Amino acid sequence: MKTNLYNYILELADNCLIAGQRLGELCGHGPSLETDIACTNISLDLFGQTRSYFQYAADIKGGDASEDSIAFLRYERQYKNVLLVEQPNRDFAYTIARQYLFDVFHLLLLEKLQFSQDMILSAIAKKSIKEASYHVRFTGDWIKRLGDGTEESHAKMQEAIDGLWTYTNELFEVTEEAKILAEEGIAVNVSTLKDLYYEKVSALLTEATLTVPENKYFQKGGKSGIHTEHMGYLLADMQYMQRAYPNMKW
Amino acid sequence: MSEAQLKNTGTERSRSLEEIFEQRIANDEKIEPKDWMPEKYRKTHIRQISQHAHSEIVGMLPEGNWITRAPSLRRKVALLAKVQDEAGHGLYLYSACETLGISRDELYDQLHSGKAKYSSIFNYPTVTWADMGAIGWLVDGAAIINQVPLCNTSYGPYARAMIRVCKEESFHQRQGFEIMMSLCNGTEVQKQMAQDALNRWWWPSLMMLGPTDSESVHTEQSMKWKLKRKTNDELRQQFIDQTVPQADILGLTIPDPDLKWNEETGHYDFGEIDWEEFWQVVKGHGPCNKERMNARVGAWERGTWVRDAAMAYAEKQQDKKVNSAKAV
Numbered sequence: 001m002k003t004n005l006y007n008y009i010l011e012l013a014d015n016c017l018i019a020g021q022r023l024g025e026l027c028g029h030g031p032s033l034e035t036d037i038a039c040t041n042i043s044l045d046l047f048g049q050t051r052s053y054f055q056y057a058a059d060i061k062g063g064d065a066s067e068d069s070i071a072f073l074r075y076e077r078q079y080k081n082v083l084l085v086e087q088p089n090r091d092f093a094y095t096i097a098r099q100y101l102f103d104v105f106h107l108l109l110l111e112k113l114q115f116s117q118d119m120i121l122s123a124i125a126k127k128s129i130k131e132a133s134y135h136v137r138f139t140g141d142w143i144k145r146l147g148d149g150t151e152e153s154h155a156k157m158q159e160a161i162d163g164l165w166t167y168t169n170e171l172f173e174v175t176e177e178a179k180i181l182a183e184e185g186i187a188v189n190v191s192t193l194k195d196l197y198y199e200k201v202s203a204l205l206t207e208a209t210l211t212v213p214e215n216k217y218f219q220k221g222g223k224s225g226i227h228t229e230h231m232g233y234l235l236a237d238m239q240y241m242q243r244a245y246p247n248m249k250w
Numbered sequence: 251m252s253e254a255q256l257k258n259t260g261t262e263r264s265r266s267l268e269e270i271f272e273q274r275i276a277n278d279e280k281i282e283p284k285d286w287m288p289e290k291y292r293k294t295h296i297r298q299i300s301q302h303a304h305s306e307i308v309g310m311l312p313e314g315n316w317i318t319r320a321p322s323l324r325r326k327v328a329l330l331a332k333v334q335d336e337a338g339h340g341l342y343l344y345s346a347c348e349t350l351g352i353s354r355d356e357l358y359d360q361l362h363s364g365k366a367k368y369s370s371i372f373n374y375p376t377v378t379w380a381d382m383g384a385i386g387w388l389v390d391g392a393a394i395i396n397q398v399p400l401c402n403t404s405y406g407p408y409a410r411a412m413i414r415v416c417k418e419e420s421f422h423q424r425q426g427f428e429i430m431m432s433l434c435n436g437t438e439v440q441k442q443m444a445q446d447a448l449n450r451w452w453w454p455s456l457m458m459l460g461p462t463d464s465e466s467v468h469t470e471q472s473m474k475w476k477l478k479r480k481t482n483d484e485l486r487q488q489f490i491d492q493t494v495p496q497a498d499i500l501g502l503t504i505p506d507p508d509l510k511w512n513e514e515t516g517h518y519d520f521g522e523i524d525w526e527e528f529w530q531v532v533k534g535h536g537p538c539n540k541e542r543m544n545a546r547v548g549a550w551e552r553g554t555w556v557r558d559a560a561m562a563y564a565e566k567q568q569d570k571k572v573n574s575a576k577a578v
Contacts, residue, residue, distance in 0.1 A: 027317055
């Protein structure tokens, strides 16, 4: 089995899976029907991407592996998503900030991944770019509305950005397998996206009258499967059916 | 003209307006927002369309309850899309209602204060995954039976909204049936889960078609305005006749010992509906009335600062435009 490629796919897909799961929690509980529909759209896009990645990963793994066994039947330590995307929906500001901080990275990543030497990854990236461009526009617009809206919304958005900033740097950590695959032209070396990322994010936050955090202390661990305490509960929910009723078709 | 003559002419004019209006309805013409309509017609439509819109958005909650726990990625995506469709239905039904001269905020107020009703079916809990199948199959099935005639209702914006709603609902119903089919073709535990869901949702689904004709206060007027084309009891019979063979295909037993085919009438006879339970839930004392209302009111209240911010931001942008235009 192409272990490096398999692990790299999980690294890409788990971010989509967990971000989609978090947004899915809000369906029906949004601040307005319009935002509810839009957040569900983003969630749907992310799950769609997840499925494409996992179907590819299942092919590589072979045997009984399926998109669902990969999505639902791993242990917490085997999920490779960054800590950022598993952070809870404390309020709408946190949800938007979390998604925006991911979306900017995601689009930059996909724009490079479309040139991957791996044809399937390249195809998934090409399809996903359109979706991610919409995501970053939607969440970016809301950062501006909330940042430059009322005093209350400004304070809440600033708090969310400050709270989540510590998780941004992990996005640019290069894992062992990604390093090897990047040399083969298959993976993206995410460290090269870092400067542009902070440039884009800082510009938007400034436009939204928000202060760019100066925090230099960052958290990491997600990519090696060491998650925050929130992750276990998310998985308990997500895996419930597959764990309670193993080996069944739905 | 004397005052008495003037008064007479006024009454005659409104009588003739009303006659023209009734004639238009009899001719199957659509009534549009700017057309003259009797006040009672307007109010009845606000009541029914908003009740329908509220049902869509409260209806998001019982199914939304399973999005995070859907058993496969395919099912999760389908469920998310379905609940999102319901939000979309809510959106265009509220818009149709707004054409009658009431705002979405006012309609929400009516829902949140308990003044407006929504379909009672959503006050039952979704306790297993099979409920996602049963709701699609039975609840959406009953909704379609209720709603298809509305595609021809007299009020134009409502009729047009319903055409789209019905198309999506029929897709949802097939999706629900397919969930049930997977369960019934699955393990013993899955079959039991499906049967249990049918047992719990059957009677509430029959109640969804509304009180029996003799108890239905709005039926007569609504039939006249083509806001209703069949009576509740006729619709209920149609639902039962349509659903029983589907349960047979699934290999499930409908929880009604009195259910049997009647050769003479060409319909299924069925047992007594527990109307006491129906009225209890309608009056706010069902298993989840409080939870559903708390969820809706909570989402609305938690969203206040977000909506305020969006308004404030839009105003600031507008001011900026005006100022830069002035500067030029």
